[in-house]
Amino acid sequence: MALAVVGPASIAGAQTGCDARREGPPVKVRHVNPESLFESDAYSSAVVVPPGRATVHISGQIPVSASYEVLGDDLRGQVGVALDNLCEALAAAGVSADDVIRLNVQYVYETPRDPFVISEELKAFFAREDMPATTMAGVSHLIVDGIRVQVDAVAVGAMRPKVSN
Numbered sequence: 001m002a003l004a005v006v007g008p009a010s011i012a013g014a015q016t017g018c019d020a021r022r023e024g025p026p027v028k029v030r031h032v033n034p035e036s037l038f039e040s041d042a043y044s045s046a047v048v049v050p051p052g053r054a055t056v057h058i059s060g061q062i063p064v065s066a067s068y069e070v071l072g073d074d075l076r077g078q079v080g081v082a083l084d085n086l087c088e089a090l091a092a093a094g095v096s097a098d099d100v101i102r103l104n105v106q107y108v109y110e111t112p113r114d115p116f117v118i119s120e121e122l123k124a125f126f127a128r129e130d131m132p133a134t135t136m137a138g139v140s141h142l143i144v145d146g147i148r149v150q151v152d153a154v155a156v157g158a159m160r161p162k163v164s165n
Contacts, residue, residue, distance in 0.1 A: 029101055029156060031130040041123070043134035047101040054157040056093045060106070060150040061085040062143065070146045075107065075114060079121040082151045095155040097125065100132045102154035108147070109138030118149070 032046040033039060049055065063072045063081035072078035090096055103122070107114055115136050122134070132153070142150055 041131070043103075043131045045133065047133045049101065049156045054095075056090070056095050056099075056155045056157060058086060058089045058093070058153040058155065060104075060152040061089060062147050062150050064147070070144070075110070075117050075148050076121060078148045079118055079151075080125075082149050083121070083125050086151055086153055090153070090155055093155070093157075095157045098128070099155040099157055100126070100153045101156050103132045103134040104152045105134065105136045105149065106139050106142065107136065107149045108140065108142055110148075114138065 028050060030048040030050075031044040032048060033044055037045050061082045062085070063078035064070055064085075070078075071081040087097060090100070105118055105122075107118060115138070118136060123131070126132070142148070
């Protein structure tokens with residue numbers, strides 16, 4: 001399957017962060033950042049979920065449109081589109097970006113600066129003090145040529161999420 005890479009003009013109006021935010025207080029999770037480990041404002045070392053909460057696992061979201069066009073012509077733009085797609089999946093599952101406790105980010109490695117670009121986008125997107133537990137891995141290739149990033153997540157909700165088929 002051939003995909004067209006679509007530049008910034010095609011993602012005009014794309015936003016940073018999720019418009020769909022949860023109403024009401026977040027589920028109380030415990031962020032763990034032991035002093036014996038490296039400290040970062042880009043992620044938490046661990047997040048503990050209280051018993052009895054719904055856990056939602058979101059598959060890797062890539063920077064493509066509903067018609068499977070690759071959106072964004074650089075890493076920063078593609079991270080933004082992948083995060084917007086993540087928002088859509090979270091909302092469909094009945095949770096929001098506020099509920100994300102774990103992220104996995106795979107990106108096609110090009111420069112040593114790549115993880116810093118991704119971290120900047122994640123911090124701006126989540127805009128909160130306690131960041132999700134996060135792992136980033138630079139890889140040589142993702143599912144389709146032209147795609148530079150994939151983001152999967154785990155979120156926790158206060159109640160059973162609605163499931164759409």
